[in-house]
Amino acid sequence: MLRYIAFTVFLLVTGAAGADRLETSAGSVAVTQVVGGLDTPWAIGLLPGGAFLVSERDGNLLYVADGTVNRVKGAPKVSAAGQGGLLDVTVARDFTRSREIFLTFSKKQKGGAGTAVAVVRLSENGKRLTNLRVIFEVTPGGSGGRHFGSRVVEALDGTLFVTIGDRGDRPAAQDLQNHMGTVIRINRDGTIPGDNPFVRDQAARPEIWSYGHRNPQGAGLDSQGRLWVSEHGARGGDEVNLVHAGANYGWPVISYGTHYSGQKIGEGTSKPGMEQPEHYWDPSIAPSGLLVYSGKLWPQWKGDLFVGSLKFNYIARLAGTPLREVEQIKGPETERVRDIVEAADGSIWFISVGQGAVYRMTPDT
Template identity: 40%
Template sequence: MMRYWLLAMLLLPAPAQAFDIAGTEGTRLTALEVAVFDEPWAMTFLPGGSMLVTEKGGDLLLVSADGSTIDPVSGVPKTAYGGQGGLGDIILHPDFASNRLVFLSFAEPGTLGRRGAAVARARLAEDGSRLENLEIIWRQEPKVTGKGHYSHRLVFSSDGHLFITSGDRQKLDPAQDFGSALGKIIRLNADGSVPQDNPWQDKGQLAKTFWSMGHRNLLGIAFDAEGRLWQHEMGPRHGDELNLVQPGANYGWPLVSEGNHYSGANIPNHDTAPHFTPPKAYWVPTIAPSGLVIYDGGLFSAWQGDALIGGLASRALIHVDLEGESASEAERFEWGSRVREVEQGPDGAIYVLEDGSGGRLLKLVPAD
């Protein structure tokens, strides 16, 4: 949905002054307000430092590096807005500098009230004003009722494969079903075709797209410098997980979890079923993770190779120490806002999007 941006910007409050955030272990950050959005969901940096930002309601925005200009990008596909659904992730093709391809995810309307995640690729016009030649390269099968757990986070591997998180859509059992893409991590070629070396080649055509299974609501995925794939997902009632993703692995949902059902009904823990892959870290009580980056910049030298996770329910940025294949929370930064997205800027700063109406884009740097 398009809006009258000039009026909107006039109605927004003036940018706030910088403020400091104290971590639980004594580290201090300075937060600089860059811009304000309506239900922002994801962002990515373009060459030169400008940004593409998605809003859940269906708008894709081109934002200058300092936030002084915010312009709509046309050509965005129609989204099924509502609940957890709407416009989702946005990433660049690894060869964006030469092909200008972007990939975006969204909740797609279907028939009879059914919905599902989808991923499209398109060319961003030279002036950034529109998407061209948009084509949908993946659809979550099957489309189902409900408005939750789309997940649809995106990341490219160093060898050019596209990974898509496909949530369980709050249907639970399909996460263990080879005939359903719900509750899986999907691996595709950049054109949407299926790699022949995906792990499940004998479980049906749909299963040939799967990289891992047994997932719930996966709202963060990233590669570390060694090529290891990390992913986090929300548990049911607590038990959020940070997983090291292996091809062909089953992470157990809904048969095992470190949390319980919302009703209070027990779910066996991972250690009761060793054939399922357990998380490398988990959280009780919940942090409600959303957004993930493995830091490799120079501005926070002590954080090299560590994970930074946005927290919705925890209203925090969570720093997780990664040592090889081990993970543990190192520090937490709270300023009273739900954090929807985390990205590393070209300058090494950490950029976070706050959730909801009036969600700010904040640039985090070390405090003086």
């Protein structure tokens, strides 16, 4: 509790410092710190009316409103080891009516931990979660603390896409009998949509939407409702993929990277029946967080993808056909960008793990 008393004071002091400026292809932008003093922040959930939620990987969920910060009681118990912990936060589209949010986290399981999804209700004052229901967890779980993936996106039809990493078990990403290295699609109550691609395949998990992923830590919808993901490669081979039902994205059979030892991965960079990335990076940028921008405040960026870099400390803007990185938005505030989201007013919010802060980017007027 003492940490959060000190944290509130820190917020009030730094909030008066005003915005910094960064130069971009759309002109100067203002970057304002909206909360600081965070411990390994992972995701932002923007709420109607200006309040927001921030997850910290060690298991804390914070509610920020009117210049104060409160720790939210009732968050799920997490297995906070390695890359695991309390991870994504997504506010339901009907939050004003339902008060529901979706959380992903690493859940302790026999033999280790696995990515899980919970639906909870947030109290009116933002201080408590109630009616927590775990609607999905990977089967089987995995040992070690790597590659939980863990973004959750509400599709236009109300179903949920959840990204799941391979947990360091590379061959599992090609095995449809487990959830490792997949994107799954479930209904909001945890049931399985009848039109999932493998729902009638006895040799596959019916939740699976796509497979052959390594560690997808960024995900977002475009204006057509299509799902895009950014995922970590090994040494090189970070990818942006446009995800299709039933598609195989190749890991670890094909990749544009190499193992950390320098050894070749799999069979090369392509194979029939396996998808090519829309874009890949070599060297790796360690991508985390992905936003397809609406164009509301910056019309020239409409439809462009924004992806955070944990390794090189910038926000990548990707555009064009074929998709390519066309700009790097970079400053002290973009140190290890973990999450990036768009607010209702078109402003771009992002998490800097290195700064332990959430920032808001707006036109410099």
